[in-house]
Amino acid sequence: MKKALTIAGSDSSGGAGIQADLKAFAANGVFGMSVITAVTAQNTQGVFAVQDIDPAVIAKQIEAVFEDIAVDAVKIGMVSQIETIETIAAGLKKYQARNVVVDPVMVSKSGYHLLNPAAESKLTALLLPLATVVTPNIPEAEVITGMKITSLKDMEEAAKMIHRFGPQNVLLKGGHRADDATDILFDGNTFRYFSSPRIATANTHGTGCTLSAAIAANLARGYAVYDAVALAKEYITTAIAHALAIGKGVGPTHHFYDLYKKAGVFIDE
Numbered sequence: 001m002k003k004a005l006t007i008a009g010s011d012s013s014g015g016a017g018i019q020a021d022l023k024a025f026a027a028n029g030v031f032g033m034s035v036i037t038a039v040t041a042q043n044t045q046g047v048f049a050v051q052d053i054d055p056a057v058i059a060k061q062i063e064a065v066f067e068d069i070a071v072d073a074v075k076i077g078m079v080s081q082i083e084t085i086e087t088i089a090a091g092l093k094k095y096q097a098r099n100v101v102v103d104p105v106m107v108s109k110s111g112y113h114l115l116n117p118a119a120e121s122k123l124t125a126l127l128l129p130l131a132t133v134v135t136p137n138i139p140e141a142e143v144i145t146g147m148k149i150t151s152l153k154d155m156e157e158a159a160k161m162i163h164r165f166g167p168q169n170v171l172l173k174g175g176h177r178a179d180d181a182t183d184i185l186f187d188g189n190t191f192r193y194f195s196s197p198r199i200a201t202a203n204t205h206g207t208g209c210t211l212s213a214a215i216a217a218n219l220a221r222g223y224a225v226y227d228a229v230a231l232a233k234e235y236i237t238t239a240i241a242h243a244l245a246i247g248k249g250v251g252p253t254h255h256f257y258d259l260y261k262k263a264g265v266f267i268d269e
């Protein structure tokens with residue numbers, strides 16, 4: 001079985017972060033492992049506290065995994081602080097990690113800064129060059145590029161600018177626009193579009209985490225980047241279409257819809 005590692009923050013409500021990644025790994029057929037960068041006290045309504053993990057302990061988690069197990073892909077999510085980013089970059093280089101998907105998580109849907117704004121340029125400088133695919137949403141792409149993004153043309157322009165920071169591929173997600181949910185993949189030469197109708201739902205907690213983890217799982221299984229993204233886009237669309245109205249706020253995506261359906265489990269219980 002292929003093995004994927006998530007390096008990210010814990011979401012106590014299970015909808016985003018490490019928890020979403022491990023569910024997406026399992027549902028996409030890979031063995032999931034985790035390096036926890038921060039513990040958040042979070043639910044569908046907001047983020048209430050964050051404890052960043054000591055960088056020495058992050059380094060040890062990375063070491064414990066890579067010294068023992070062959071890692072087929074890595075997904076990076078919430079990275080909190082400058083020292084966290086430096087530690088992760090050093091670890092990925094030391095172990096020559098491959099199939100690295102960087103989700104440049106900055107601000108939660110509830111408006112909480114999961115990345116210290118002082119660390120934004122560090123993330124761009126140290127993690128983007130190590131990425132096989134970087135997956136910014138529109139607000140993150142605006143921070144990375146400094147440009148305002150409204151149209152698909154703007155998204156293409158921003159993807160080009162982000163590519164100059166060194167990732168092999170940029171997947172600029174269009175979830176935050178009003179139109180169809182169109183994501184753009186740029187490999188330095190060609191733009192490819194992944195589109196789905198916008199699903200009318202309030203429950204989109206963890207969509208970015210889920211998508212990037214599914215891409216990492218597909219890369220671990222040997223899919224080329226385009227196919228890994230195409231399959232992950234199908235996965236996230238199904239997961240959003242059947243998102244769960246859990247909690248009082250923005251509910252999580254449904255990771256096991258297809259499996260539950262096959263098993264005859266009453267999925268909306």
Ligand SMILES: Nc1ncnc2c1ncn2[C@@H]1O[C@H](COP(=O)(O)OP(=O)(O)O)[C@@H](O)[C@H]1O
Pocket residue numbers: 136137138173174175176181182183196197198199200201204206207208209211233236237240
């Ligand atoms: N309402 C929606 N309907 C269909 N797809 C969506 C919807 N919202 C987001 N997506 C898709 O979910 C994925 C995550 O996108 P986005 O919400 O932009 O990321 P993030 O969670 O990082 O803010 C993308 O593929 C995006 O197109």
Ligand SMILES: Cc1ncc(COP(=O)(O)O)c(N)n1
Pocket residue numbers: 008009010011016017018040042077078105107108109114204205206207208209210
């Ligand atoms: C620990 C953690 N990591 C990431 C996110 C972003 O979630 P989203 O995918 O909804 O933007 C989050 N809310 N919490």
